[in-house]
Amino acid sequence: MSTVIETKNLCRTFGEGETQVVALDQVNIKIAAGEFTAITGPSGSGKTTLLQLIGGLDEPAAGDVFLSGTNIALMSGSQLSDFRRDHIGFIFQSYNLIPVLSAEENIEYIMLLQGVSTQARKKRVQEMLALVGLEGLGDRRPAQLSGGQQQRVAVARAMASKPNIILADEPTANLDSTTGISLIEVMRELNKQLGMTFVFSTHDHKIMDRADRLIHLEDGVIQLDEMRAF
């Protein structure tokens, strides 16, 4: 399998002087296409920071991030936006749907940015809603959906642009355990069906158990990186 995500000596610090906090310290990872990887660790261990650096939402203090062999540090702001739009799907802990748009429109918006035709967008939206099990709820606004349903919309939104990488920051943290497991199984199923690379952070053991690979972080340092067999 080809490597789609690679970090080399990735470092990130916050603050300066005596108040400086090292969020990530010399992190080196390689993630192959189609992997279903969980990044684990306690709060403040650097999970979110690592995902944000991989997604180009933040800039490292040192080191590099390569996505499909491209060093994202060399991209301009607009190039990085386009790269994120076309190659990366984000799922956030607190869903982060646009409140004034319906579920369908939230999913459609990213395709609008891609310049997909209206007809193709509508078709793909219905496919995505079916994939995440939300048929018939497309016209509801986020406030009219449960937390689990909102996160499913977020999953559908992340996948609508047909990215090859999905980054999910504690996607089940705001959900009850049954809904969380159900969501992670949807993600797992999509990973198997579509071959997308999933990297998600969690500190829920039931969720970790469903990952192919576990990367455990503590104080910004990788403590464990193991492949798991199913």
Place this chain on the structure above:
Amino acid sequence: MLTLKLAYRNIFRQKRRSLLTAISMSFGYMLFVITLSMVEGSWSNIVDIFTLDHTGHIQIHNGDYAKRPKIHKTIRDRSSVESILVDHSEVASWAPRVYSPALAYGTKKTTPAQIFGIEPKLEPTVTRILQKVSAGSFFSASPNSDGYFSAMVGAGLARTLNIVVGDEIVLIANGADGSIANDIFIITGIVGNVTSFDRKGIYLPLTVAQEFLSLGSDVHEYSILALDKHKNEALAVQLQAQIPSVKVSPWQEIQATFYKTMQADKDGNMFVVGLIVFIVFIGVLNTVLMSVLERTREFGVLKSIGSRPGDLVRLVFLETVMLAALSVFVGFLLILPLIYWFTDVGLTMGVAVEIGGVEFDTMKGELSAFVMLMPMAFILITAGLISIPPGLRAARIMPRVALGSH
């Protein structure tokens, strides 16, 4: 379409705030329209007074007569000029004139005067001369039973010479052929009052003046009214092309000082209104900035999922301009009947104002595309410009910071 929908729905997130912003923009628009209508209406009225008193919308002269009048600088080929004026569809009316300085003798006094030789039938179609006759009656070109020709004098001149209707007046002037012209005329009418522009004038029938001044059938000037007074400059250009042997000038050129003063006054008013609208827009800027700050996280999400900085600038721009468009539309509906009334009926002034011998007791506005649409364009463009700083702020949002991870 989805971006428009998103922008539209974002407007209604904070209904009360959007309503207050919309009211302030509507108010700004209406204030702008009222002021503009008043300024344009007043100036239009003044221009009418000015042009219909004597100047007309366009004048035709021989060469530089308008700047350096000499009695011999006449238009001789009248038929070629008049045939074009008669046939031109944009020319409403026209009248030929001659001028000359003269000395006027009354019963006891002598005073300098200005002779206006006017065509009795055509002149009233160009100016308000008939309305300005304050005593006696408008003259004819025929002599009275004693063989004396009629004259009308300005009220100022009549007072200076202490003459009234029915009195005789003696005029002495230089003829075009170098001779000394002198004759007796009978006063048949007093024109205007002592504040009139032509208070020192003495009106003679055109043919009488031509004979008195030895001008033959020549004239010094044609005064023309255009069918559409707003297109007089374009008409002047057309006429100039058709009659290259003479100088055709719009009133703006003839009365250049007045025109510049008017433009300066209009510009001053526009500046003041523009300043008021700008102050209104400082409030709008604050609202849009607040709206952007409140949605920092959302903009961070939009950037995370691939929105370019320019997409966010466009979104904020659309939101602001759409709100401005809605405000202006409401303002338009509210102000249109008022401006219509102001233009059609107008405000009655307590005391009538006399300008150029004509009384005006109503102040009227102007209803035109310019009055209604120019403020609209101004508000929309200002709204668009005002949206740029908040838009840039949204575009510069760092997704990591916006998502509130640290």
